[in-house]
Amino acid sequence: METSGATWAREGEAMVLGRGTRLLAGAMAVVCMVLVGPSAPAGSLFAGSPPLRAARDVVPNRVMTWNLCNPCAVSDVDRAAEIATYAPQVIGFQEACVRDVERIRDYLRNLHGLVYHVEYGTVLRNWGRCGGLPWNPGGFGQAVLSAAPMTEPVNVEYPDGGSEDRGYMAVTTTVGGRPVRVFNTHLAQRRQEAVRADQAGVLAGEVARHDRAIVLGDFNAVPDAPELRPIWALATDTDPQCHPSPTGTCQPTTDWQSKFDYVFLRGIVPLRHRVHPSPYSDHHLLHTDVDAT
Template sequence: MQPRFIRVAGVVAGELPSVVPAKRNRRRASAIVLGLAAAVLASTGPAGAAPGPVNAAPVPANAASGPVSSTRAPVVNRVMSWNLHAGGEDVSAQAREVARLRPQVIGFQEACRADVKEIQSQLKRMGLTYYVAYGTVRGDRWNCGLWGGNAFGQAVLSATPIVERGNQLYSQGGTEERGYMWVRTTVNGKATWVYNTHLAQAGQRTERARQVDELTRATRSRARAVILGDFNAEPQYAELGGMWSSRFRDADPDCGRAENYPACAPTADANPRRKKFDYIWLRGITAPGGNTVVGSPHSDHDMVYAGLR
């Protein structure tokens, strides 16, 4: 398998793209463990949850695999989106990935609440303190582990206090419940509305179009807004038309409504090829350096981040 390169859209002078290995196709080890645990239970029976603008710091060349940076402060204008693969990965490794990038605000999708709490705790031990808000779409016990009490959905971590927060399910989730959440916090010294979402799966374009309509209606009054998320759709898909027409622009300057405009950086494993599903949508904000896509072996989605002005 050929190595895959980190794609930096609008590379900032002095930053060089780095090399990370392509992610392996894999089955979730956790599913195997849970299956074994269920078998044991079946045979034995039960026993008697906040200053001024700066430029985004460059990511180390070995960002996806090297040591955690000794610089502990978050980069105050950096926002990041990452789909965590629904609890099927090494949470400690995911925390180290976040610590290397040091974003001010992080939007997680496919996030198990217990995993987010553990990531938050490990980041604090590494010198990075974050406030957290959850956007639960499922609260039953079978979403994120055999023992229950582990809600599933989106989460936002912010290095500055979260002033307001909210969560809303879409009227039509598709084959799974889906929703969006929002917080008001500080990015680059400015009050900013940050939304985080995960749209319906492949083959459900009608549902995604309705979800985009509901999301853009909810953000209509926000002059300075960021939407992070896994949209399960490439930029040219018709269901994303509502995003472009609502004055949102992707942080990747090479991405527009037309396919290959000229070429969007892919962000997710998909068939028959990798695709761009993960976005940092901006309105009333610019990302002078574009966005950066950093591969990781600890999810089927890449980490995507941008420095905002």
């Protein structure tokens, strides 16, 4: 026959085990939520939930261009993490699907505390590029994310896109505390020099209307390519050593060691720039800090 002391001991042990089990279950639930990550389609973690990491400020005079690579089996969580590392004020995407951009923007806000506005410059609706239902393919083209609001958005498809529809977009936003016209483009694919020359002429005609402009994009041409002459006549590359001549020392921006990606500046002074190879695209991230005053 058990003594009353032994009974109390076993009851106490059961209470401790029960409470420990509940604590362990609660901890495991939290771990599962963190590991599983966003469950909503738009990428929001939970309604009204704070960022997983403390919010940080963007660099107000930093702009970035990045060809996202499409189609590529890449996580938008990883793309957002790459962008958050450098926290630019303005980002220009090429080969961008609307759904990917939406997720990247949500991950930047929910996981990194970086809040961006977005404008799209999509010129193609393609199920193979961007998925979606066959009768509702995703939009494909360019996009601009800006920490400041954007006004006067323009989306133009080039008269001749070459082997695939191409175009440029433009917005007015704030860089370094000053209003700036920002262009973002993707010229025709390689081995289509004549098409790119016509596209560059169209783009240059619009850039020339602004005393202060930033032109981002994948131009699919090396600096001394003849088709880029209209742009070089209006603006300079963010790299002071990069010129439209074979003697320029231009840092490559692609995995095949060519410079195809540019931040052209008109009426704006470059301060410093960086090129960052990324495992998430065949194009490197290119960002530059500028003096817009």
